[in-house]
Amino acid sequence: MSKPIGSEWSVMLISRLFLLNFLLLWQLGTGTPTFDDRIDEVESNGSLPDDEVSALQLLSKNLLSKDTTQLTLTHPICSTEPSSEIKCSCHSKKNQSVCSVIGIFLQSKNLDGSIDPSIGHFANLVVLDLLNNQLSGGIPSTLGNLQHLKYLDLSSNSLTGSIPPNLTKLHSLEYLYLFNNDLDGTIPQNLTGLQSLWILDLSNNQLTGPIPDSIRFCRKLIKIRLRLNFLNGTINETLGNLSSLTLLDLYSNKLSGIIPKELGKLSLLSSLILDDNDLHGELPKELGNLTYLQQLYLTANNFTGTIPTTYAKLINLKEFAVGGNNLSGPIPDYIGKWVHLTKLVLIGNNFEGNLPAQTFSLPSLKRLWVSDIVSNPGISFPEAVRPEPKSLFSLVLRNCKINFSIPEYIGNWSKLKYLLFIDEMQKKKCGRRHNSLFINSGGEEVDDGKNHYHNDTSLSSFNLSPSEDWAYSYAGDYLWANVNASTLVRNLTCEITNSKANIDNNFRLAPVSLTYYGLCLRKGKYIVTLHFAEALYSKSEDYSTSGKRVFDVYIQGRKEMKDVNIKEIPGKEHEERRLQFKVKINDGSLEVKFFWAGKGSLYNPPGLNGPLISAVSITRVPRKLHGWEIALIAVGCILFLLLLLAFMWRMGWIGDRELRETKVKIGERTFTLKQIIDATKKFSAELGRGRSGIVYRAQLPDLTVAVKKLFAHSNAVDEIATEVYVKKAKELKHDNIVKLLYIYSRRHLHLLIYEFMEVGSLGQVLFGTNSTAANLRARGTLGDLVDSRMGQNYDGNQTNIVLNLAMMCTEQSPSLRPTMSQVVAVLEGEKTLKDISEEIAPSISPA
Known part of the structure; x- marks a missing residue:
């Protein structure tokens, strides 16, 4: 066949390009099928039993939250592709292929829903892998129905609740991974059904209680990881019966007691990790029989005694860590x-x-x-x-x-x-000496009130400040992390929320040793304040909340505190913790050292086990004064006080100058306010008292007035201070109202001066307990108080208001009496009796 030429070739090329473009657009339009689409496919072709189709539908519905887009599957359900998400086992029945789900592989799919109990309907399921999602809720107990299940991985999710006891019925289960969740409660006590189990990993949860004794029946166990929980009790000696065990990891729990010698029978054991517990006693010599052992971690416990001579047989050891204990004796030659x-x-x-x-x-x-x-x-x-x-x-x-x-x-x-x-800082000459020093560890230069904190963000192992009045050095490296910028200085902007967040959200880390040197300090006594904020072992996202940081504090070469745990320093959550020490400086320099001695968490991640500090402040203690200095200061203070009192008296701020100069005009006569107060016998000639104050009799030459002294806390104090009240009160005139003569309100003294009634108060005369008004009110004929000579020349409603208002003003309980402003408001028609009754006591209404 000849090769097309000219226009024929062009037409063929264009046609093929058009077809290819159409296919690409069609593919983009259809997209990758969703989980529901794949379920519809198997439902339509009848390749799966109805109960498994229903289970898949419920699983698809619940694995994602309503706010999340649908889950897509790369391959059809029951695909034979190695990377298929839902694998099946199929067989022929009546010339038709019948399948059953045997594997669910949905790891790292960003699933943020929950695991539906319908998962228990996959009777032939062998593998369930939901690793590394954001699933929440509990673990369905229906998983215990899956008698063919061999591999179960629900790790690295946000599952809560306890581990269902039904899981112990999975007789075929070989791998159980539940690490990195928020599971609580205890490990199921009856593990006898897990006789096929090879690997048990429950790390990084909130599990409590003891390690079940029934674990001895899981004789096929190869690896046990229970690290980073809150397990307590002792290490079961029956673990020594698990002859296939190669790894036992109980790191960072609350286990106590001794290491059982029976662990020396685990001849295949290659890793024994028991650090960061509360174990004690001597190291068992039987561990020397573990000739395959490569890792032996016993740090951060309370072991005593020596390292046994039998450990010379551990010739395959790669990592030997016994730091942070109380071991003694020689370091073995072997x-x-x-x-x-x-x-x-x-x-x-x-x-x-x-x-x-x-x-x-x-x-x-x-x-x-x-x-x-x-x-x-x-x-x-x-x-x-x-x-x-x-x-x-x-x-x-x-x-x-x-x-x-x-x-x-x-x-x-x-x-x-x-x-x-x-670490030793050489003595240096100082141009100027200081009484204080403030260092913002890991942070920028910042002012906190009058205290100026220096920048401390250098990444070098030694740094002398630009001002040459302080320095730092660090040494060592991390066991599980590399030394870099993020492992030396940090700034976490939202960890600490108090007023000093600019200081306490910064911190400096060091792998083993961190030393600060204060230079050019004056001779004397100082207070060293160390600011801490544990911002690394405090997050649920990386499962570090159970971690603890432990280090020693040395000042001037002396160990001031051993085993400092930042979380245990007194203080509130999300606020800084402080330690203070007194120190004497003679030569102008101060050394503050933090040293990690092998205790606390060797956590990985983040693996940053060394000391951590947010700020260092050094302030001088005021020196004790000599006797002559105290006497001189005392004389100076007395002279200053006398001059101040004289000035205040001259200004009228103290004494009675203002009272002597304040004039009160009563009729045609004028008195000073001091004369009126003296006339009350300095407020001792009491006439009566009410809710807002006490009334006194003031006997002036040829004149008597009533002086009401208001309580400082009374609402009337605020009322009389307003111009509106003063104007209305002085203008108010009525035959049955005592005339207000003068108002005085300054600082702590508030007075109302009234006309004096010779025969007592109007209320006592008209409305006392045995008065006519009281009897008439009881009979409901209060209007009879009106003078009969007035005939009908008065307003009955107004009269009733005034009489009832007067009765309210003479209530025995001051709390039930209206205020002066309320009385004025009623008399001027701005309020009704019902209004002020509800203001005084809502349950009381006027008669």
Whole structure:
């Protein structure tokens, strides 16, 4: 066939391009089928039983929340593709293929719903993998119906509630992964049904209670991970019967008691991780039988005694960590023969003697951490190290007695990055000395009131401030993380919410040792305040809430506090914690050191186990004054006080000057306010009292007035201070109302001066308990009080209002009497008796 040429070739090319474009647009329009679409497919072709189709529909409906787009499946249900999400087992029945779901693989699908109980309807299910989603709610107990299930992984979700006891009925189950959830309660006590189980991982939950004794029946167990929970009780000695066990990880729980010697029978064990518990006693010599052991972590407990000689047989050990205990005795020589060793952590104990010379030549050793060896003979470096260490990059010999000088050949170790022997800041000359120092650890320069906090964001292992009045140094490296910017300084803008958030949301970290040097401080006594905020071991997102940070605090070379746990320092949640120490400075310099001695959480992630500090403030304690200085200050204070009193008297702020100068005109006569107050016998000639104050008799020359002294807390005090009240009160005139002569209201004194009634108050005469008014009111004929000579020349309604108002003003309980402003409001028609009755007591209405 000849090749098309010219226009025929062009037409064919255009046609093919058009067809390809159509197919691409069709594919984009249809999109990837959803889970529901795939279920509709199997429902229409009848390849799955009805109950499994219904179960898939419920599963699809609940695995995603209503706010989430539908789940898409890459392959059809029952596809034979290796990456198919829903796998099936099919067989032929009456010339028709009949299938059943045997595998559900929906890991990392961003599922944010819950697991529907219908999951128990997949009778032939072998694998259920929902790892790494955001599923919430509980674990359905119907999972216990899946008798063919071998693999169950619900890890890294947000599941809550307890572990259903029905799961122990899964006789075929080989892998059970529930780690990284929020499960609580206890581990089901009857585990006898899990006889096929190989791996049990319940790490990073909130589980409590003991490790069930029935775990001894799970004889096929290879790995047990129960780390980062709140399990208590002791370690079961029956664990020694699990002869296939290769890993036992009980890190960071609340387990107590001793390590049972029966664990020495686990001949295949390669990893034993028991750190960060409350275990005690001596290290069992039987562990020396674990010749396959590669990891032995016993840090942050309370072990005593020596390292057993039987551990010489642990020739395959790669990681040996016993820091943060109370072990003593010599460091065994056989450690130098552990040729596979990569990590040796002995810090925070009470060891004696010397390090075996061969230790420095171990070919795989990466970390060598030792501390607190101060007794004889101390540590001596060998004259030469052959061969030179090829992997050692972190060497800590802190607070150790080192004999002779540090050899120069250490500088030739090519891999060595972190070296800590002793931190010492050389004395330096100061141009100016200070009485205080404030450092914003890990943060920028900031002012907190009058205190100026220095910037501390350098990433170098040593830094002298630009002002040269302070410095810091850090040393060591992390066990589970790399040293970088994020592992040295941090700023978490929303962790601390108090007034000092600019300081406490910053912090500086250090792997092993962190030292601050205060320089150029004046001689004297100081208060050192250390500010802490545990912002790393406090988050549910990374399951670090159970972690704890423990370190020691040294000031001027002296251990001031051992095993400081930031979370246990008194203080409120989401607020800074503080520690304060008194210190005396003689030579102008101050050393504050934080040292991680192997205790607390070696958590991974985040794996940042060393000391943490938010700020350091150093303030001088005022010195004690000499006797002559105290006398001089006292004389000066007395003279100043006398001058101040004289000035205040001259201004009229104290004494009675204002009272003597304030004139009160009564009729044609004028008196001073002091004369009127004296006339009350200094407020002792009491006439009566009410809710707002006490009335006194003031006997002036040829004149008597009534003086009402208001209580300071009375509402009347605010009323008489208004111009409107003063104007209305003075203008108000009535035959039956006592005339107000004068109002005085200044600072603590508030007075109303009235005409004096010779025969007592109008209320006593007209409305007393045995008065005519009281009797008439009782009979409902209060209007009879009106003078008969007035005939009909008065307003009956107004008369009734005035009489009832007068009765209210003479109530026995002051709290039931109206205020002056309420009386004026009624008389002027602005309010009714009912209005003020409801204001006084809603349940009382006028007669």
